[in-house]
Amino acid sequence: MGQVGFDQGENTISHLHQNLGYEKSSPFGSLLEMAIVAQTTHVSKVYKLAAAEVVALDEVNIVVNEGDFLALMGPSGSGKSTLLHLIAGIDRPSSGTCSVLNFNLGTMSESELAKWRNQYVGFVFQSFNLVPVLSALENVELPLLLTGLSSSKRKAQAKTALELVGLADRMDHTPRQLSGGQQQRIAIARAIATDPQLILCDEPTGNLDSVSADAVLEIFHTLNTQLGKTIIMVTHDPHAARAAKEVRYLEKGKLLPAGEKPKDW
């Protein structure tokens, strides 16, 4: 895997925690009790299209523990992205319950979910989704605008996140001035800027060449192993999935038992 600049290693990682000076209570109460980060119970998602009904997820039960790095794989339309969206609270299940970081997402309003995402969840998209008119630093600072941190603390936090992904020297560059791989690393910095417990990634290497993809996976590996972040990653790429600690497969909306793959895979 490519070197992506973790030279500052331990210091940078500890700074990310230290710099986050706003009140962010742990949803678990005591860290010692923390075990299950995300849990779905009999979750189904049915889309109604004209006369037809499409079952995107069918009675999915999954448990993701703290410190897991889970890759969700499966053919197109298998429901892996739908499952990720339900765990992120940007979609709601047709039935079943979805509990993430001890929050029952089904009982939360839109605004509660938005605030919850900002505090506890980092999101990495396939197509980076950076704001083109903002610099790298400002893009990373964006989710911090909602935290109540002072301007200087926000900036410090964003810089720390950029250092973590090895792009501190590009903080003044706009997305157009950066390569795809660099843009995705900025997007990862944005996802971890609020120091979330859970990072959700939707095809994070899908738009990257192999070298850039390796660099991104290296960052995920570090976030998982050194910062203890729980990561759930949807991917088509077996190479990317190998970076995860565990791989689970979905087929036709159903979660296959651990260790089992869809036919033809």
Added chain:
Amino acid sequence: MTLATYMFKNALRNKRRTALTAISLAISLTVVIFLKTILLQMTDPPEPKRPSARFVVRHRVSLTMGLPRSNEQKIREMEGIVDVTPMQWFQGIYKDEKPENWFARFAVDPDSFFRVYDNLKPASEEQFQAFRKTRTGCLVGRKLEERYGFKIGDTITIRGDIFDANPELKVVGFYDVTDDQPMNDWLVFQIKYLDEMLGETTRVSSFFALADSPQRLETLLPAIEERFRNSDAEVKAETEKAFQMSFLEMMGNVTGLINTLVTVVVFAVLLIAASTMALTIKERTREVATLKALGFSRGHILGLVVGEGIIVSTIGGLLGIGGSYVVLPRPGLLAACAAGAIVAIIIGVLMMAISFILEMKQDSKVRFIASKYGAIIAICIGVVITGLLVATMPTLDWLSMSGGYVMAMNVRPQTGLLGLGITVVVGVFSSFWPAFQASRMSVLDGLRKVD
């Protein structure tokens, strides 16, 4: 970075679009302020700095139906009257009928005129005496002296249009205005000369009179009307301001017309701004969805988009209101700017057309220049034309251009505030619906549009 910085950066993201939206609002606001200023000048002319005890007595039915000269004495005898002077509006044509050669011409009685118009002072006692003693003499205001370069001894010929008389007047002096009243572009000549040309003692269009105090007018004006009730010429006695208002009434429902125009202009610019904001937000569907995924609530999205709309409208609003304060009092500059803007728009459209027509010829230098520098070329030519016109155009003033209806076009504070109000309304209402839609858009729908 703050949310405000983010809004500013968004507002300036597409500079050309923002500039065009702001300019369209600025032009519309200038039109609105122009119309409202005209309306205010006509319906609510500026009050003199000190309350005036001067008032007007005219025929109850119409100004065109004159009053017998004998009424002067009857008015003079009433309690509270200090002085009375007959004034006959002569009108006529000087040189030609072009608006720039319009100015007020009155036939007056020299002695009582300057007693009643105590704010007008002949330049010297000699000139006043010359006016009194010269049958065909006339005095002109300083503004006319400046405009035409009149000198003592010059002859001014006025062709009569209301009256069958063509007075040949000799300039015997000038007068100054000692207060802020816009009366410095009148020409006054002896009413006796008019009588002589017409071969009779004419009826006069009005008597101007001076009461012993402004407070007296409340009782004096009805008393005068009562005095002439059931006579062969019933009168209307009114303040100078009410007298000016009566001219507006002759023009029909100008207020309604102008307010309708203002509403149409505001509505049109609102639609333009709303359409632009809707397009802008539609282009940013993915970004809005991303923001919501990052934790921005509906309220945040609504605030960001409306804030952006207000920033764009504020840029246009400040341009329009500031420009109005500078340009409207100067009709020459306004005309030059309007001409420059029209030329710039025509050239800009031509450049766009050239760029579009030659689109297939990628290597065309003309197309390259038209598409890359078309806007700058158009603006530069517009500015040059404005400058040339300002340098060469004769001095214009609103009084002559409006045929006497508008004395000046000074933008009043309430009109500026109206402009600000329109700016805020356009900013909020143009962006509210796109903002509302964006705030309600599901994250998933927004992300799916791209992914």
